[in-house]
Amino acid sequence: xxxxxxxxxxxxxxxxKKSTCFLLGRGSACNLSRxxxxxxxxxxxxxRQRCRRRCLCRCATPSIQDPWDLVAIQQLVWDVKPKVIxxxxxxxxxSAILFxxxxxxxxxxxxxxxxSVDPKDFTVNWDAEAQRLCPRxxxxxxxxxxGQYVRFVKARAVERSALAALQKAISTFGGPVLISLDGxxxxxxxxxxxxxxxxxxxxxxxxxxxxxKLDRFLSKAGPRRAVHxxxxxxxxxxxxxxxxxxxxxxxxxxxxxxxx
Numbered sequence: 221x222x223x224x225x226x227x228x229x230x231x232x233x234x235x236x237k238k239s240t241c242f243l244l245g246r247g248s249a250c251n252l253s254r255x256x257x258x259x260x261x262x263x264x265x266x267x268r269q270r271c272r273r274r275c276l277c278r279c280a281t282p283s284i285q286d287p288w289d290l291v292a293i294q295q296l297v298w299d300v301k302p303k304v305i306x307x308x309x310x311x312x313x314x315s316a317i318l319f320x321x322x323x324x325x326x327x328x329x330x331x332x333x334x335x336s337v338d339p340k341d342f343t344v345n346w347d348a349e350a351q352r353l354c355p356r357x358x359x360x361x362x363x364x365x366x367g368q369y370v371r372f373v374k375a376r377a378v379e380r381s382a383l384a385a386l387q388k389a390i391s392t393f394g395g396p397v398l399i400s401l402d403g404x405x406x407x408x409x410x411x412x413x414x415x416x417x418x419x420x421x422x423x424x425x426x427x428x429x430x431x432x433k434l435d436r437f438l439s440k441a442g443p444r445r446a447v448h449x450x451x452x453x454x455x456x457x458x459x460x461x462x463x464x465x466x467x468x469x470x471x472x473x474x475x476x477x478x479x480x
Contacts, residue, residue: 288466290318293428296463296475297322300425302398303332304389306417308377309402309430310338312345313360313370319400320369329368333389337373337382338403377403378416386420395422401443402430410446414476418454421478427457429474447473456480 297305297319305319316336323332336342342360360366371389375382390397399417401410410429421427432444451457456478463475 286470288468289430289470292463292465292469292475294318294322295465296426296428297398298326300396300398301326302396302425303327303393304386304395304397305334306377306386306397306399306420307334307336307370307402308338308400308413309404310336310342310372311347313342313363313366315400315402316370316372317360317363317365320365323369324365332369332393334370335373335382335385335389336370337375337377337385339374339376341374342372377401377413383416386417390420396425397422398425399427400430401427405431405434405443407441407443407446410443411450414446414450415454418450418457418478421457423478423480425478426460427476427478428471429476430471432472432474433470444473447476451476 302323305323307316307319310316313336316334319334323334326332371385373382373385397420399421401413401417403409403413414427414429418427429443429447432442432447434442435444447459451459457476458479459473460475460477461473463469464472
């Protein structure tokens, strides 16, 4: 299914009461009001129905990421060009390979590093159907980018061994430093990760808090609430809405840019 825009009408501003409409790939229309997708619930439902039966493949590695956010994250990494990326939630290496592929375009092996952390081994996929959905996918250890750009640490994101690996990478490669939070999505854990890890993010770089959609899905405090509570006591970061370039995002309010 294609989701390319084909037309738009009226000017969209958050202060305007006007609505903006555009057509999706198969001619179905969405309306925008005050800069928000009024059909976000429908898009969420579509993702839950279809995305669980689809498996994106990045360099023969399974990856579960909304295509719109995938484009946004690729652009963000290219703009920042981090020398260190702290990738929380390895699973089987899909996000790490995405980061490594982009990193390889601006840094040679040995000039930058992705520290990828997960409490389970990267050979074990939490999505039991992924292999069936992506029969062409292979083990991430067979991808040369994994050995050249990724260091895996079997630990939770704020455990001592994981933080030691992050600190060593920063002392070796410097900055910019980018943090991607895509591990356990409970409110308390995300909030703790934001508080503990924010100190390592360099000015102009980001914390990407993924799957803030879960607050909508589950109708309870989750990653998005954690973001807003984190920002109440930390003025060094701001939400960068420009990274939600396609008007729908599974990481709404999750692109946090360090400004001071």
